[in-house]
Amino acid sequence: MIDNHVHLDLINDSISNIVDRAKKAGITQFVVPGICGFPQKLDELQKFSEIKICWGIYPKYAEDEELIEKEIKKLKASSLGIYAIGECGLDKRFPNLDKQIHLFKKQLNIALEMNKPIIIHLVGHWQKAYELIKEAPEKPDFILHSWSGSAQMAKEFLKLGGKISLSASALRTPKKLRELLDIVPNDRLLFETDSPDQKPDFVSTEQNEPANLPRIIEKIRKMRNEK
């Protein structure tokens, strides 16, 4: 079982403790996105072969051109074999959509250049993101993480070859989730915790963590069968 989106570096515990608990729960791989270039605690993350490290810049930083250039330089100078570009994308909660688009396009191009998949974060601006991927010179492999858009919009992204990744947040809108499960084929459906965020309702601890993934998957699968 793979946790397809987990910020191991942002969970308030040691990486080895978190990984140990997750392994006991049956998690075999962890995809760790970057939000400001590489993830933090990079040395520790690299010690685990189960951890897939990504590089990406979150739309929140779209206005900070100096930081963006600095992190791109670090990526290009690094010999670390990254798994994917991301997380990057568009988010209506942050200002300056033009700069967000600029940063997203830049990372689409990096993904194509490096021949890596891209992990996309979208809160609103679904149509715009769709157009940007559609207009890209080539289509990268892409994953829409913690999907919160409509089934209709998901269908359009699926036509472009995308995969949809669901976290516990999808369980908060059951009707929308059932519509989505109707149209996403199994081989395009991924699961993630997005820890430490997106804490499932059934968890009483302060933070979310990858060990919660089996129960999240079980609950989502149940929604599919409940119809």
Ligand SMILES: [Zn+2]
């Ligand atoms: Zn994330």
